[in-house]
Amino acid sequence: MADDDVKLLKEQLSRQKEEIEKLKSLLQDKLKLPDVFTSDNDDFPTTIPAVNQLDKESIARYSRQLILPEIGIRGQLLLRKTSVLIVGCGGLGCPAALYLTAAGIGQLGLIDHDEVEISNLHRQILHTEARINVQKSTSAAYACKQYDIVLDATDNVATRYLLNDGCVLAGKPLVSGSALRFEGQLTIYNYKGGPCYRCLFPKPPPPETVTNCSDGGVLGVVPGIIGCLQALEVIKIAAKIGRPCTQRLLLFDALDGSFKAIKLRQKKDNCEVCGSSPSITELIDYEQFCGTRATDKDKVLTILTPEERISVQDYQAIVENGEPHLLIDVRQPVELEICQLSQTINIPMNSLSKEETIKELKEKLIPQADRPKTSVFVVCRQGNDSQVAVKLLKEKLKQLPISIKDIKGGLKAWARHIDRSFPEY
């Protein structure tokens, strides 16, 4: 997109933002809605005005839950004076925010590191298409202190450890939810003698074992359900009712249509952050600790040398000139159904190292009289897996007179630089 377009859009955006703020404050005056803070404002709430009775409008607004004996005026006033920080305004955070606002939570803080992207819209019901690529705010760390309850609706391991430590240090309960594919998990950390995240997972998982939603996929309604359950747990904590999901992990299996609650350990005395002699007494570098970035966004790897890679432009020239070559797409079959280049053979990453795969490949690559040396190109979604694959194939096929390169930037680069109509996902 041209710079001018970007500038124009940004101007439009800031005008719209002003307009939204104006409408919000008008609406707030009219309805006496709870203050919804977004961290672009940077002024975190300090105190919520003390209220010891509900006005007529509030009674009408919350009447359905007010007549529940467990809530009543008592519970509603407790909700009114509770502040909640939601970190991550994605598939989990959006429904949670919606229901907490509707339930009459006093103050809501929203923080997100991400930008809103179009692929997120199916599970992020509060964002509209117009707000795509709006840079939301950064920095969660010390915000934990400002709120009564923190809701972890983030999408990556590093931020989960950060929020855990932040909540332990600030003495706040952490209502944690997560979702992937067709599964969801929910628990409350650091509450009523239950464990913290570190009690369960003292060591972060090896980065190669962590699957995020952009790689593994997720059905939007699954985080929707978990996000709603997180809102429910917050309401239970705030109104002091029921049995909060502490020292228990709730597992949701969407395909099976089942929930399961499992009993977890108590808080561990030797826990590095919540134990009796903690070694972590202030926040640390969580990206370094986990060996991953605090985002589920696509990371760009550089494993191969420039000579082992080819640009999408150069590959297009090879196709146009009709130069003989072999193109291997290493994505999963379901991804090839979404889009693929012509003349592709599919060898998914996980079967690449299998012996029969290598054997078949070798047969295809045996030198012929008319082609003494074959060019092999490897492609994937965005050019990370393809590099890993090239490294592996070079090792396995080193006896053969072939050249193996990966297509730099993968199909994403193809879509951006060669064929604008090619799908990106």
Place this chain on the structure above:
Amino acid sequence: MTLPVKLEFSGGAELLVNKVRSHQINLPNNDSKWTLRSLLIWIRDNLLQERPELFLQGETVRPGILVLVNDTDWELLGELDYVIQENDNILFISTLHGG
């Protein structure tokens, strides 16, 4: 006498065992009692498809996997030393991080 147990894998751990979430197995007769320690070795040798390091680290499960016996955290049961009982339901959960 073999020892019947049910193994379950979820949260992505099932991807390491041929995408099958539930495995009804009979542990073969053993000189010593079957523990979670020896079960992990059995799983490595009999169920894991490839790259055992995605499931195991040393003699225990890798960080990020929770082990539950009959819906209870194994840490409450003695972890690796827990002696497996007939018809135990042993669940391996990989924690999710997405949202």
